Amino acid sequence: METLAEPHVVAVLAYPGMSLFETGIVTEVFGVDWPGMDGPRYRLVLAAEGTKALQTVGGGALRTPHGLEALASADTVIIPSVSDVEATTSTKLATALQDAHARGARIASICSGAFALAGAGLLDGRRATTHWMYADRLRARFPAVEVDPHPLFIDHGDVLTSAGSASGLDLCLHLVRQDHGPALANQLARRLVAPPYRDGGQAQYIEAPRRATGDDPIASTMAWATQNLDQPLTLADLAEQAHMAPRTYLRHFTRATGTSPVKWLIAQRVEASLPLLEGTSDPIEKIATTVGFQTAVTYRHHFTQHMDVAPSAYRRSFRGSTTSRSR
DNA sequence: ACATTTTTCCGCCACG
DNA sequence: CACGTGGCGGAAAAAT
Numbered sequence: 001m002e003t004l005a006e007p008h009v010v011a012v013l014a015y016p017g018m019s020l021f022e023t024g025i026v027t028e029v030f031g032v033d034w035p036g037m038d039g040p041r042y043r044l045v046l047a048a049e050g051t052k053a054l055q056t057v058g059g060g061a062l063r064t065p066h067g068l069e070a071l072a073s074a075d076t077v078i079i080p081s082v083s084d085v086e087a088t089t090s091t092k093l094a095t096a097l098q099d100a101h102a103r104g105a106r107i108a109s110i111c112s113g114a115f116a117l118a119g120a121g122l123l124d125g126r127r128a129t130t131h132w133m134y135a136d137r138l139r140a141r142f143p144a145v146e147v148d149p150h151p152l153f154i155d156h157g158d159v160l161t162s163a164g165s166a167s168g169l170d171l172c173l174h175l176v177r178q179d180h181g182p183a184l185a186n187q188l189a190r191r192l193v194a195p196p197y198r199d200g201g202q203a204q205y206i207e208a209p210r211r212a213t214g215d216d217p218i219a220s221t222m223a224w225a226t227q228n229l230d231q232p233l234t235l236a237d238l239a240e241q242a243h244m245a246p247r248t249y250l251r252h253f254t255r256a257t258g259t260s261p262v263k264w265l266i267a268q269r270v271e272a273s274l275p276l277l278e279g280t281s282d283p284i285e286k287i288a289t290t291v292g293f294q295t296a297v298t299y300r301h302h303f304t305q306h307m308d309v310a311p312s313a314y315r316r317s318f319r320g321s322t323t324s325r326s327r
Numbered sequence: 328a329c330a331t332t333t334t335t336c337c338g339c340c341a342c343g
Numbered sequence: 344c345a346c347g348t349g350g351c352g353g354a355a356a357a358a359t
Contacts, residue, residue, distance in 0.1 A: 248348055260336065298357075333356100337354090339352095
């Protein structure tokens with residue numbers, strides 16, 4: 001568990017024509033030494049095939065001393081997308097990935113990086129995701145891969161895939177959470193000013209984007225619900241607010257949102273409770289009811305479900321780490 | 328931690 | 344006929 005002596009090595013692939021965004025996410029999470037963050041560290045290694053300077057999007061050039069052998073010897077390997085989803089994965093890269101995997105390293109991809117993992121055969125017979133726009137191509141090129149375009153990321157333990165670029169951040173935070181627990185992951189998310197937790201199963205693609213205008217009945221009931229979070233809201237209440245039958249409301253809601261009303265409500269309530277845990281010393285009971293859970297039991301249940309820690313533990317770890325360091 | 332009751336959610340289908 | 348609606352039943356999830 002403790003990796004203080006031997007830092008966990010994260011290798012991220014650099015390639016010609018790369019965008020700096022996905023790599024930047026990885027850098028931010030695993031490469032930056034955040035001041036005031038005690039606890040375990042990672043060592044980030046940028047690895048490339050060959051030692052020539054690589055062109056990046058925007059006309060820059062990038063050179064790294066680390067070759068693919070750095071991939072093969074890392075603890076975690078991240079492929080932050082590929083330059084061309086039609087191109088076959090080079091044998092050298094495929095071999096490096098297979099070696100790393102066989103050695104027990106964790107292999108993760110962001111966005112179109114899944115094509116490299118699939119090219120190395122690491123996704124055969126497994127469920128995997130990628131950017132929703134590439135899902136069909138991935139399926140067509142690698143029929144052995146069970147492509148699911150819906151979730152933000154899929155974690156098999158040894159192999160992980162994530163969706164569009166920004167979901168890479170969710171994936172990276174997920175890895176930190178796996179390695180060092182929710183407290184550190186949440187703390188890091190705070191520093192990055194990222195939402196603390198997005199579940200891997202959350203929908204990546206929302207068919208009917210919510211309009212901010214008031215004429216969207218779903219959007220307005222959602223706004224209404226967040227205003228009235230403290231009181232018990234049922235599906236029937238929301239439907240009535242939207243002047244729809246429950247069945248119709250349900251359909252519209254899932255289409256617009258990617259989740260169900262109750263799941264969304266629970267997530268809202270858990271989220272609303274975070275600042276109360278962080279900033280007040282209100283008892284859990286009180287927080288539970290102010291964010292709309294009938295009882296503290298249900299609050300604890302759902303909080304733990306979402307955050308992987310009990311509310312009290314979250315509060316404790318949050319306080320401990322922020323106050324003890326800054327003064 | 329577990330069982331019971333209640334609510335949600337989704338496929339199916341009839342209706343307008 | 345295509346399309347949105349909404350009631351019904353039962354599995355699944357949430358509340359108690």
